Amino acid sequence: MSSLDHSIPVPAISRAFEVVESSSNNKTATHSINVNEDDGDGVFLTWQDLWVTVPDGQKKGNRSILQGLTGYARPGELLAIMGPSGCGKSTLLDALAGRLGSNTRQAGEILINGRKRALAYGTSAYVTQDDALITTLTVSEAVYYSAQLQLPDTMTKLQKKERAEMTIKEMGLQDAMNTRIGGWGAKGLSGGQKRRVSICIEMLTRPKLLFLDEPTSGLDSAASYYFFALNGFPCPTLQNPSDHFLKTINKDFQEDIEEGLAGVIPTEEAIDILTKSYKSSDNYLQVRSQVAEICKAQDSGALEKKSAHADFLTQCIVLTSRSFVNMYRDLGYYWFRLGVYVLLGIGLATVFSNLGTDNNSIQARGSLLMFVASYLTFMTIGGFPSFVEDMKVFERERLNGHYGATAFVFGNTFSALPYLALISLIPGAIVYYLPGLHEGYQHFIYFVLLLFACMLLVESLMMIVASLVPNYLTGIITGAGIQGLMILGGGFFRLPNDLPHPFWKYPLYYIAFHKYAYQGMFKNEFEGLKFDNNLDGEQVLRDKWQLQMGYSKWVDLAILFGMVVFYRLVFLGIIKTVEKMKPVVKAFMSVPMKQTTQIMENPCATPPQEDKIFYQ
Numbered sequence: 074m075s076s077l078d079h080s081i082p083v084p085a086i087s088r089a090f091e092v093v094e095s096s097s098n099n100k101t102a103t104h105s106i107n108v109n110e111d112d113g114d115g116v117f118l119t120w121q122d123l124w125v126t127v128p129d130g131q132k133k134g135n136r137s138i139l140q141g142l143t144g145y146a147r148p149g150e151l152l153a154i155m156g157p158s159g160c161g162k163s164t165l166l167d168a169l170a171g172r173l174g175s176n177t178r179q180a181g182e183i184l185i186n187g188r189k190r191a192l193a194y195g196t197s198a199y200v201t202q203d204d205a206l207i208t209t210l211t212v213s214e215a216v217y218y219s220a221q222l223q224l225p226d227t228m229t230k231l232q233k234k235e236r237a238e239m240t241i242k243e244m245g246l247q248d249a250m251n252t253r254i255g256g257w258g259a260k261g262l263s264g265g266q267k268r269r270v271s272i273c274i275e276m277l278t279r280p281k282l283l284f285l286d287e288p289t290s291g292l293d294s295a296a297s298y299y300f301f302a303l304n305g306f307p308c309p310t311l312q313n314p315s316d317h318f319l320k321t322i323n324k325d326f327q328e329d330i331e332e333g334l335a336g337v338i339p340t341e342e343a344i345d346i347l348t349k350s351y352k353s354s355d356n357y358l359q360v361r362s363q364v365a366e367i368c369k370a371q372d373s374g375a376l377e378k379k380s381a382h383a384d385f386l387t388q389c390i391v392l393t394s395r396s397f398v399n400m401y402r403d404l405g406y407y408w409f410r411l412g413v414y415v416l417l418g419i420g421l422a423t424v425f426s427n428l429g430t431d432n433n434s435i436q437a438r439g440s441l442l443m444f445v446a447s448y449l450t451f452m453t454i455g456g457f458p459s460f461v462e463d464m465k466v467f468e469r470e471r472l473n474g475h476y477g478a479t480a481f482v483f484g485n486t487f488s489a490l491p492y493l494a495l496i497s498l499i500p501g502a503i504v505y506y507l508p509g510l511h512e513g514y515q516h517f518i519y520f521v522l523l524l525f526a527c528m529l530l531v532e533s534l535m536m537i538v539a540s541l542v543p544n545y546l547t548g549i550i551t552g553a554g555i556q557g558l559m560i561l562g563g564g565f566f567r568l569p570n571d572l573p574h575p576f577w578k579y580p581l582y583y584i585a586f587h588k589y590a591y592q593g594m595f596k597n598e599f600e601g602l603k604f605d606n607n608l609d610g611e612q613v614l615r616d617k618w619q620l621q622m623g624y625s626k627w628v629d630l631a632i633l634f635g636m637v638v639f640y641r642l643v644f645l646g647i648i649k650t651v652e653k654m655k656p657v658v659k660a661f662m663s664v665p666m667k668q669t670t671q672i673m674e675n676p677c678a679t680p681p682q683e684d685k686i687f688y689q
């Protein structure tokens with residue numbers, strides 16, 4: 074049996090509890106590290122004199138979040154970290170898991186089995202505070218899709234399904250298996266159940282080391298009880314020990330506490346007493362000697378390399394299928410847009426009814442086509458919130474190494490194609506046939522293909538925006554702003570020869586996809602048409618719309634599809650670059666601490682050692 078099997082159910086997270094060391098701020102923490110039972114090749118994690126600082130915007134120096142922490146976690150143990158909000162629990166967990174933000178500086182030593190090394194895929198897993206889950210999936214779907222992605226292809230589909238079901242049961246979620254996770258606007262699982270789904274997904278590979286940021290837990294802390302009692306802060310009878318300890322060291326509500334909750338000693342003083350006492354206690358010495366012992370004993374300890382996850386093709390297929398189901402169930406992704414497009418199509422058809430072939434119809438046809446190529450495609454930004462949600466799930470799964478960025482881009486692109494085809498075809502047919510645009514099914518097919526390419530392009534553009542600005546409001550404004558500029562420079566509102574040369578003509582007119590969309594649509598519409606006074610369509614294209622007539626409408630369409638590929642590659646490039654740059658920025662930021670200005674929050678804190686190595 075895998076070592077993990079003993080520690081799966083969530084209640085186990087709150088059963089064992091040990092404070093290894095309080096920080097120099099004297100704040101213990103509530104997050105947990107679950108280290109699995111030793112089966113001979115378990116993971117020993119030690120950290121010594123761990124410092125993390127961030128730039129302090131106001132004081133132009135650095136602010137220490139963690140100050141000289143030392144501790145250890147052994148296989149088969151569950152370690153919970155407690156403390157008031159904002160004291161640095163997540164930061165400690167991030168530092169131990171090698172996930173600190175790029176603006177942080179880290180010093181100290183974090184060792185795995187006595188050595189500085191990165192954890193191989195499947196050896197550790199991290200469950201963050203936010204449950205970034207696909208809300209439209211049921212529990213069993215979410216876990217099974219994840220099993221297909223994470224588990225190697227040497228396992229059959231049935232085995233993966235069994236592993237998923239077993240893990241769901243181990244997490245006590247069997248009654249909610251067919252319940253959708255739910256989110257905004259659609260209640261599904263409770264907050265605690267969502268946490269368990271997140272944990273369940275990370276348990277699938279049976280990691281040896283599990284980092285849990287705020288699992289639901291009540292704490293049992295006999296050890297800490299005596300820690301505190303000896304220093305003059307005994308836990309009153311009938312009071313939850315963990316509540317008492319947190320109240321004692323919580324500076325945020327100091328006044329209330331001083332008014333009688335914790336006695337007469339001010340919080341700062343209490344923290345000071347506890348810090349000094351801890352630093353001179355046997356416990357502290359024991360922790361340090363334990364760390365030294367572990368490092369010595371495990372110095373040559375090999376870390377088993379876990380088997381690989383599903384191969385690239387499986388990842389692409391599973392991600393496409395998962396994304397397809399999500400898009401189908403998420404009304405905001407395409408269905409709502411389809412409804413609005415149909416209404417707009419009917420609106421356009423009535424405004425531009427009976428176009429005819431008189432000279433007035435030239436302007437009317439141009440305006441109708443421009444509206445379709447610009448405004449209908451512009452509305453694709455309505456799907457932005459769904460893209461952002463997708464990106465959040467991707468980021469979580471990517472950080473945990475579930476699959477590669479290329480597979481994600483592949484899945485996201487291919488799952489969207491059928492929906493985009495549908496929302497191009499149905500409203501496209503209404504807009505095309507009701508007003509009476511150029512007769513002939515070949516013209517209609519071209520029109521729909523071009524609309525499809527434009528929709529795909531705007532989606533690709535918005536994915537790029539989502540990867541750079543993962544915030545609904547700023548993302549939508551950014552996307553709208555970029556498209557607004559492109560529409561202006563596309564050669565309709567100001568004809569190509571009249572566009573001011575700097576910026577608008579060179580380069581914007583040639584970069585904006587609207588140029589190719591207008592040109593393709595206009596050629597498709599006007600070529601072959603005859604208007605009153607024997608005016609032919611080609612003449613209109615050349616003289617009125619100032620189009621470049623040296624190449625066919627199919628070239629415009631090909632350029633648009635080429636742009637789609639280019640945009641998607643840019644999207645992939647951004648994701649990969651951000652991933653690659655993060656460790657570089659982190660390494661750059663991780664300069665020895667003595668070179669930085671310390672803003673010491675606690676006078677008892679010992680300064681960090683200059684020659685410590687930084688953990689990645």
Ligand SMILES: Nc1ncnc2c1ncn2[C@@H]1O[C@H](COP(=O)(O)OP(=O)(O)OP(=O)(O)O)[C@@H](O)[C@H]1O
Nearest residue numbers: 127138157158159160161162163164165174176177
């Ligand atoms: N990358 C960062 N840049 C700037 N400040 C940071 C960064 N990471 C953490 N902090 C700050 O460090 C402090 C500790 O944050 P952290 O999230 O570790 O606290 P926490 O104990 O986990 O809190 P909570 O229990 O509320 O989640 C906070 O004041 C936070 O604003």
